[in-house]
Amino acid sequence: MSVLVSNFINGQIVQSESGNHADLFNPANGELRGQVQLSSAKEALGAVEVAKQAQHAWQETPPLQRARVMFRFKALLEQHADELATLISTEHGKVHSDALGELTRGLEVVEFACGIPHLLKGEHSLNVGREIDSYSMMQPVGVCVGITPFNFPVMVPLWMIPVALACGNSFILKPSEKDPSPSLKLAELLKEAGLPDGVFNVVQGDKEVVDALLESPDVAAVSFVGSTPIAEAIYSKGSANGKRVQALGGAKNHLVVMPDADLEGATNAIMGAAYGAAGERCMAISVAVAVGDETADKLVASLKQKVESLRVGPGLNVSPENEMGPLVSEPHMNKVRDYIQSGVDQGATLVVDGRDITTSTPGYFVGGTLFDNVTPDMTIYNEEIFGPVLSVVRAKDYQEALTLINEHEFGNGTAIFTRDGDTARDFSEKVEIGMVGVNVPIPVPMAFHSFGGWKRSIFGPLNVHGNDGVRFYTRMKTVTARWPKGQRESEFVMPTMK
């Protein structure tokens, strides 16, 4: 029962005629699951043309009506939650409850987009001069493109799609080739929710499709989430083609544990943040910075015990549910294993070695891995591993911990665990990171706030969802008006001889 994942264009599943495809595997057992078609540039541009045509009528549909499509989409996502989560787990590997969690975070953006009539309001100024008024309208930009990563095949598309559509744009989604199936389910549910054909389209593919979309003069805006080198390339190329681009890249998120922290709470938080989804989250914690050796010793001891007892295995149909599933692919598994070896080679203390893991199925598994005594010169410190590998770095004081973070290339997320209001406040102000947790390990902003990092974790001034998302997907038009006098100075009564 092999699957073949195709395109969704103009309200229909459409087979690619490119003849190219990529294999799809179930990472929990390594079995071939089917193929995803890799579309041609021409097919991508065809989708753009469809989206361009469909956008006009959609733009003229009042925001209140567009919002109602989002209301129905939300209800449908809830009805199909289990199905969607199962698709995610099957192709990505994450455990079922985590897949449901992913869906919920995406669904919250749909809920946010239900408020679009309010969110789209422009500003009105009476009498900017005498009898001259000025007001702004936030109009859609046109055809928008989303290029999304394998690690959140539902959540990241839903960061973009609801806001873009609610603003009156049409949308083309280019999902990851590794777990493309959920994209078609989203398309089906949007259609069922009443979205007119052509307003939302999915084009499966690889670099050929991406390049075609980035070069098309009819694409107005591109949202991307992925690794930093690709994010940078997308931003650069899209910008050079005159588009507005928001490109979110990689991360190396540090969690600082202060001596006064609730250590039990911090340890539990780190476990979920470092090993959940096998570390394949751009907001995963991959570095724990322990302040003071006493803190570090306790923290490592506590972590060691918990990492060694992590339940690792398939994400579906196992009871009790595993805590951690496989990595997404065999090459990625091998890459993570290489990183572990480099840590050993460069002198870090390997406290728990996840390469030794044995699991019930022969999937792409690496067990929870813990390093101590990691230093800023090591590869495992500098690069994003995107696997279940946690590095403990020891800092002598708060200032050293802060400086460490601020000097790292990435600026996505960070957290500090402390009871001290002063430390938390200083950290929040001074850390050069876009999303900051205070005793919260993965401080992903809610849908009604905006997601985005600093430094080389983001390219472009506007973050994703929240008010920034609305701004990104709209063009401002400012009208200034006055009127010549005439009618209102005339009398209209017949002259009579009263």
Next chain:
Amino acid sequence: MSVLVSNFINGQIVQSESGNHADLFNPANGELRGQVQLSSAKEALGAVEVAKQAQHAWQETPPLQRARVMFRFKALLEQHADELATLISTEHGKVHSDALGELTRGLEVVEFACGIPHLLKGEHSLNVGREIDSYSMMQPVGVCVGITPFNFPVMVPLWMIPVALACGNSFILKPSEKDPSPSLKLAELLKEAGLPDGVFNVVQGDKEVVDALLESPDVAAVSFVGSTPIAEAIYSKGSANGKRVQALGGAKNHLVVMPDADLEGATNAIMGAAYGAAGERCMAISVAVAVGDETADKLVASLKQKVESLRVGPGLNVSPENEMGPLVSEPHMNKVRDYIQSGVDQGATLVVDGRDITTSTPGYFVGGTLFDNVTPDMTIYNEEIFGPVLSVVRAKDYQEALTLINEHEFGNGTAIFTRDGDTARDFSEKVEIGMVGVNVPIPVPMAFHSFGGWKRSIFGPLNVHGNDGVRFYTRMKTVTARWPKGQRESEFVMPTMK
């Protein structure tokens, strides 16, 4: 099959033990439909106590969760739309499609309230002084009361309830005694949507209940819609008891027809705005101001023909549907008939006399009535008739029309029909009215804007729904914070002899 309409307290239908009741009639045929219980002051205060207790946990429920109750409430209202509209028509008399329209406008406020996590945001200022931050939180006020009129037994309660609840308040609804049944349906659906017991309550009753609610120290906010004398009394009494009050009163809405207007469009607009719901709307047009005699002559001729051919009769189970139903009660019908006679007595030209109407059922009907040559000294000009009686006033020019409106006691709504940008803009700026239509006869603001008039049509600074509604149902708390230094200046490394 007589109905008995009771209270809804703490999640349950509760019978009043007061022993008092009022009769309920079907205005389409004058038959006795049943009774509504009139609760005692003690029962009202019991409901306040319930609401007070339930509010604490509801306030602590995150706004996102509260919003989801609203999402479910919306879905349930849609499912039960026909049932609710039938209840409205049965007790109020308006035709079914109009009752559905009423529901839709109320439902839009529920949709608005689904965005409460965004709408409740406070302001955060980093460094109001060096290392001092300040931020505001919008917290619920506590127990809120809504006292609502007979003419919109669903829409007006829904102007208030969704916003108040979403903000974290509990709510007591005191509906009109004339059409109380929909209030219990709303209560039932809110419970089904997951609202905790006690957060929403309905107390049927009359002045005794109102007075008890206005005097209770545990009621924080009162929203009222009704006639101006009662609005003023409620505002005064509620304010004297230290509550925040918004009290919306009566109206006498003028529609200006300029010589350049699209006369066909204006006539059609006036027909719906003057005679829809038998004129029992606070935004009904009761005065048409024709600018110039030529305009007036054409307008009156065109209206006469249309008024004479209005389909008047029961609001339910007639095909094709009638255009206008009965008035709400026999006393009100008699009052409207008296107004018509006063117009004749004071010298207005009675073009169409609705008192002559014959209908298929013996309900409280007055047909469409049209006066010409009405002047500002007449009773029918100065008072709110709340019936299907339209007065045409003739003005010699735009300025006279504008002055007429600005000198009237009320300031709820108004409209102007013109093609001229200058006239429309000047009218919009200069007219002393809260809601203004430009070629729109009933300019009720959308749920995401705010409803409210000027002058003696409203008491209190904040309008209903939209941002004003959120402000009304919240208390601002402003925190200013700084922290003593300490931990972050310490080293935590064991001194060693490295």
Next chain:
Amino acid sequence: MSVLVSNFINGQIVQSESGNHADLFNPANGELRGQVQLSSAKEALGAVEVAKQAQHAWQETPPLQRARVMFRFKALLEQHADELATLISTEHGKVHSDALGELTRGLEVVEFACGIPHLLKGEHSLNVGREIDSYSMMQPVGVCVGITPFNFPVMVPLWMIPVALACGNSFILKPSEKDPSPSLKLAELLKEAGLPDGVFNVVQGDKEVVDALLESPDVAAVSFVGSTPIAEAIYSKGSANGKRVQALGGAKNHLVVMPDADLEGATNAIMGAAYGAAGERCMAISVAVAVGDETADKLVASLKQKVESLRVGPGLNVSPENEMGPLVSEPHMNKVRDYIQSGVDQGATLVVDGRDITTSTPGYFVGGTLFDNVTPDMTIYNEEIFGPVLSVVRAKDYQEALTLINEHEFGNGTAIFTRDGDTARDFSEKVEIGMVGVNVPIPVPMAFHSFGGWKRSIFGPLNVHGNDGVRFYTRMKTVTARWPKGQRESEFVMPTMK
């Protein structure tokens, strides 16, 4: 060189013809300084008429131009700062540096009002329906009245005046009879800044003037700051007359000292907050709640020493400057002394008795007074003393401290001193107080935030200055517009035989 403080109406100093006056004293030495005229109701209504007439042209002046008057007013206040501060000290008694501080906080509201073109923006919604737009305009309410207290003769008027004027209103200030001179200086500087005559007026007087203003149908809005009984009466009477009213009343501000607090910092903070301006501030700290007996013992010991060494004396021309000046009047001094005696009588421990003070001049002085072991049943705990009297209450834990505050009648300000993020956060959320300090003793919100308490410290839903101030001083008008088609479907080329 006796002063006679008159009215300022229509751009001129105008003598009252009422024949009534009140004496003005210099509280630092008890000498008679002159008189303030007490105007008649008729004179007050005359000022309303002037303000009403002047308001029309001012409303039509674009907000940008109105802002420029505020820019110039700011510059003039800075130029005349010393003069204004000296006037304050002379009539109120507070020390010069404190008077300058008062001016600065008022001046910040002028700075805020310079941004009025931005702050007045309404909302614009394109296509609320197809080809139907809706937008709001925030227009002035008309004639506004400010009734202000003796304790901040410059700051409190400046909380109101700049926002009200910038919004396009005219304004009548009724200052305290105890220190009215600064009001005329403000009037003079506003005129010099370019404010048209009649837009700002000052009427000196007492209850007769207040009643006349509250009853005038031409006054649209009243802002009041004073004691709770008067605030309640003003709110009730103004509301009964259909006005929008914001009335700020009394306070009993508690400062909680947690066991982990920086005690030295907390003690210094309390000293300034309890004894600054001789405690005559609605945001003064009058109750210190020490959590735990150990904390209490240390705190009282530390305070005792500092209170005993407070430099008390005249506010002007003494070097080094005194830390605390006299009370505002002889009757008030006596009232404060009576409160001290009642504390003793009811069993509180009088640690420092300010009644024993000796000063260089024979003014209305009470020295810093400190009570320990104050309990909630005592008069000095329940009532606002408005003098340099600090009560220490001992609580066994955080929860008891919180409950104490929440059960007090007033809800203006409060503060907590702690290092613990959790305690501060819980306090901020749970305390039923409008303005909360975390390690900040007097958490007065900045001009761009809003000032206002909860419970019986405020009447009316809108706070002072900040966005709330703008909302208070404006009426919302919502326009909904569509247009009949015509010209844009016509051709205008001459038919030719090309």
Next chain:
Amino acid sequence: MSVLVSNFINGQIVQSESGNHADLFNPANGELRGQVQLSSAKEALGAVEVAKQAQHAWQETPPLQRARVMFRFKALLEQHADELATLISTEHGKVHSDALGELTRGLEVVEFACGIPHLLKGEHSLNVGREIDSYSMMQPVGVCVGITPFNFPVMVPLWMIPVALACGNSFILKPSEKDPSPSLKLAELLKEAGLPDGVFNVVQGDKEVVDALLESPDVAAVSFVGSTPIAEAIYSKGSANGKRVQALGGAKNHLVVMPDADLEGATNAIMGAAYGAAGERCMAISVAVAVGDETADKLVASLKQKVESLRVGPGLNVSPENEMGPLVSEPHMNKVRDYIQSGVDQGATLVVDGRDITTSTPGYFVGGTLFDNVTPDMTIYNEEIFGPVLSVVRAKDYQEALTLINEHEFGNGTAIFTRDGDTARDFSEKVEIGMVGVNVPIPVPMAFHSFGGWKRSIFGPLNVHGNDGVRFYTRMKTVTARWPKGQRESEFVMPTMK
């Protein structure tokens, strides 16, 4: 008395050591006025380093204090208005009153930036989850660069500088080489206003400087205004280097004259908009679209008369003042003359030929030039001439006029002259242009709104000044916080034997 225009770095005039310079001319008489130094890449990077160092302390200065620098800067600009306007006229050529107008529009952005404490507010959400809060801080981006054009040597820099500085950034201005002198005056006044040294710097230069700034990793944001090819190159290069960029390019602004327009008003409006500043404005009207031949005939006749009588000559020291000055340079003058010839060659009707002009001084003058019967295939229609050349295009109806505009490459500004509300509203919604005037010929948004076009007139999602300006010059940081319980659950009373 030759001038030498140098750099301003770290609070000082600094001579470039590059040895390169460009000549400066007085366009009104063609005389050599002096030189501007052309700095080296190394010098540009030195300025970046200075700006980087100075930014830290400036960021930590509370916004309220930063605003006060802007208040003082505003006052100084007003004091030095005549001097600045004279500098503008001398190097750019525009007439003195126009130079004063330019300054005023720039000064309004300074006024806007005075409100920065309000504008910088982040969003605060209490309880995004139970006892979890989230809030955003808008922090400066770091070192900002402005690259500005010759046509507004004061206004365009002031679109950027006040907002960037008020947000806490440091700034490097690279002015046009043609009229660099005002940049040093701005620097001097900022220093005098209290801006710390190094926060604002000016680097004179050409492409070498621009490239160095675009490549420096320490530059965070680049604002550019100039021609479209350069804007596109700057956007592309800056974006490729990871910066946020807003790049505003060229324009071809159409003004539609409908048959119902106030023709006299429209003609006067066109005269100012087409010939003011010799057409060297990115918001100049260069195309008038007359709807209907009758309209066109009247319009051309009326324009012809007025263009022929334009007073053209030096911008300074002539009484009465000339209406139009010279072009900025000899090459530019020649280019404009070539455009005129191309119009003739391609078949447009040359109604008034500005090449024939004779003036009192031998500067770079081209007189007012008027073409009729211009068509979309002509060079003068498609390209931005940036000179006093107006093309009249004839359209047969409204729809043709609208389509013409929407098909043009540029999308900066446009206007329509009509009395018809419907036409104006449809035009405002449908036209693909960022700034739209209704009976307003040059609809430049006010400082508190935002300036920006659509299509190839802008690159980047955020406009200049207004809220967009603040968003551009800030980075969002979102904090999510919760706290471990502890202290607040403890008792602190000594156990006693009560």
